[in-house]
Amino acid sequence: MRVQVNYEDIFKRFNGQLPEGIFLNTNFEGEYNTMTIGWGLMGICWGKPIICVAVRFSRHTYELIEKSGEFTLSIPKNTVMKKELAICGTKSGRDIDKFKLCGFEKKDIIDKCDLHIECEVIQKTAMDKNTIEESIKNKYYKTDDYHMFYFGAIKDCYYTKED
Secondary structure, X not given: OEEEOOHHHHHHHHHHHOOOOEEEEEEEOOEEEEEEEOXXXXXXXXXXXXEEEEEXXXXXXXXXXXXXXXXXXXXXXXXXXXXXXXXXXXOOOOOOOHHHHHOOOOOOOOOOOOEEEEEEEEEEEEXXXXXXXHHHHHHHOOOOOOEEEEEEEEEEEEEEOOO
């Protein structure tokens, strides 16, 4: 069962879960992928509720978002799914089926999570390696694998509950 929720009501949960990880899901023509993100922003931009996520250019998820123009975030309940978050944050969907490995159904959401945010990309910005602060570059970009920032307009935000 789906229970709609206003994005303002889940802001604290979104920010609280980011350090532990959130699943970012993509699907293009039946090719599903999920990855773990630990960076993101939620707020208002251009008069719309927005989620901004950072996806490295080298990730399989980057290729799928570029094709589909959308993504869904699935937020685990606190302190659960550590193993699955670790797998989805360290393995590539190019090489393995993360859904099968984690016991997930191939859908646009991770159904073992209870909170989901569906987004449509309305703007994207590639990092410029020449303008980033040197200390950040040295810590996070030693291999020159930078991020694309996707600004997704929140299209739907809901809890899933078993009937």
